[in-house]
Amino acid sequence: MTDQSPPPAEYRIEDLAHISGTSVRTIRAYQDRGLLPKPERRGRANVYGDEHLERLRRTADLLDRGYTLASIKELLEAWDTGRGLGGVLGLVAEIDGPWSDEEAARITREELDAAFGGSPDEEALADAVELGVLERLPGSGDVFRVPSPQELAVAAELHSAGVPLTAISGHLRELRGQVEHIAARFLDFTTEYVFHPYLDHQPTEAEATEAAGLVRRLRPLAQQTVDAELARAMRTMATRYIHHHLGDISNVSSGGSGDSGGSSSELSGPRAGQDAAPEPARSPNPHPTSADTGTSAPEADPAPAADAYTDADADADATMIALPADAVRAVRDLVGQENVAAFITAAARREVHARTMDELAVRRTPPR
Numbered sequence: 377m378t379d380q381s382p383p384p385a386e387y388r389i390e391d392l393a394h395i396s397g398t399s400v401r402t403i404r405a406y407q408d409r410g411l412l413p414k415p416e417r418r419g420r421a422n423v424y425g426d427e428h429l430e431r432l433r434r435t436a437d438l439l440d441r442g443y444t445l446a447s448i449k450e451l452l453e454a455w456d457t458g459r460g461l462g463g464v465l466g467l468v469a470e471i472d473g474p475w476s477d478e479e480a481a482r483i484t485r486e487e488l489d490a491a492f493g494g495s496p497d498e499e500a501l502a503d504a505v506e507l508g509v510l511e512r513l514p515g516s517g518d519v520f521r522v523p524s525p526q527e528l529a530v531a532a533e534l535h536s537a538g539v540p541l542t543a544i545s546g547h548l549r550e551l552r553g554q555v556e557h558i559a560a561r562f563l564d565f566t567t568e569y570v571f572h573p574y575l576d577h578q579p580t581e582a583e584a585t586e587a588a589g590l591v592r593r594l595r596p597l598a599q600q601t602v603d604a605e606l607a608r609a610m611r612t613m614a615t616r617y618i619h620h621h622l623g624d625i626s627n628v629s630s631g632g633s634g635d636s637g638g639s640s641s642e643l644s645g646p647r648a649g650q651d652a653a654p655e656p657a658r659s660p661n662p663h664p665t666s667a668d669t670g671t672s673a674p675e676a677d678p679a680p681a682a683d684a685y686t687d688a689d690a691d692a693d694a695t696m697i698a699l700p701a702d703a704v705r706a707v708r709d710l711v712g713q714e715n716v717a718a719f720i721t722a723a724a725r726r727e728v729h730a731r732t733m734d735e736l737a738v739r740r741t742p743p744r
Contacts (some may be wrong), residue, residue, distance in 0.1 A: 387424040389415070396432040403432070411435055411449055475595060481525045483510075485518040491532045492541065502539040504531075507548055535707060557604075560599045570594065614710060618723050621703040 393400045406412040412431055415422035431452065440447045453603065487509075489496050504510040509528055513522040516549050531544050574587045704716060711719045 384388055385414070385426050385429075387429070389422055392424045392428060392432070396429055396436075398432060398436070402733065406435065406539075408433070409445060409449065411445065411452060438458070481522045482513075483522050483528070487519070488520065491528075492535050497541060500545070503541070503545040507545060507552075509530055537712060538705075539709070556604060559598065560603075566594060606738055616708065618710070618719075619727065621700075621706055622720075622723055622727055 387395065387401055389400050393403055396403075403412065407414060411427060412435075415424045415428065417423075434452070435448055438451065439445075443451070452710075483491075485496075488501075492500070501510070505512060505520075508523060509531070511523065513519050513521055531541075534544055535541060570590060571587060574583050579587065699720070707716050707719050
């Protein structure tokens with residue numbers, strides 16, 4: 377007994393359109409453009425085979441990946457001449473693949489409402505769908521796909537901290553534009569220095585495979601660079617921001633005079649030309665002159681006043697200091713409601729320490 381291969385499949389144009397998921401009109405248009413081989417003519421009928429079906433499916437796949445019909449024609453011609461598409465499609469797969477390890481999730485409308493305070497908000501839901509934070513699933517009106525659960529969790533946390541949903545969506549729109557600019561700059565940079573040799577001509581199989589390997593190596597670098605720079609910028613800006621507001625708090629508390637009681641001493645710390653440092657840390661000269669300190673000599677040694685400020689005074693001041701509402705809100709948005717007091721306390725102590733160190737350094741500067 378000999379094995380017999382099944383006869384090749386044959387399709388009428390209507391059958392080919394149905395199986396490939398396209399239309400008769402599209403098939404004829406592809407034939408006119410040279411994307412699809414001519415069918416076999418049998419009498420008055422045109423007969424298509426599996427090679428036509430495969431070509432239609434590959435064309436649809438390349439269209440989904442963003443290729444133009446002209447580019448697809450060049451690729452298919454290369455395929456026909458035996459050059460192959462494996463490397464090119466591998467490169468496309470690397471570029472089209474996920475650029476994050478995060479996996480999409482699903483969430484019900486009930487879970488969504490609970491995560492954002494328990495009250496349905498149709499306007500906020502429409503914004504989330506428009507921005508792609510949520511995706512509607514066909515046939516499931518109360519279930520949504522979440523492409524980035526992390527992004528949704530950030531929005532929920534910001535909302536629980538007091539940020540309105542409209543402000544969150546507005547911030548995301550602005551942020552998205554800035555991030556897309558960063559992505560475009562990174563692509564321009566890598567194209568100029570890495571991928572340029574592959575883009576000035578139709579890549580060979582080997583070149584496409586090599587370029588796909590480079591994409592695989594370089595793909596994480598953009599996110600790693602942005603993560604590192606964002607962390608650095610947040611640290612720098614947050615420190616500067618809170619110091620600015622602590623300075624405002626100090627001025628409000630002291631009334632601008634620097635001599636209105638314990639609140640100024642506790643929050644702002646010693647300033648240049650003021651003796652709030654402990655007596656043992658003074659310059660070896662017990663009576664420094666203007667040359668010793670680099671400042672005008674005080675009319676009277678303020679050390680007794682510093683000594684007179686006791687722990688009991690500080691405890692009393694802790695119930696007297698009124699902080700500006702905008703400063704408290706800024707700290708709350710930065711560290712969360714439960715950490716506001718601890719953060720302001722730590723920042724104030726850090727400022728006091730820094731100013732004390734500055735004062736000691738000035739006093740130790742030798743006269744010129």
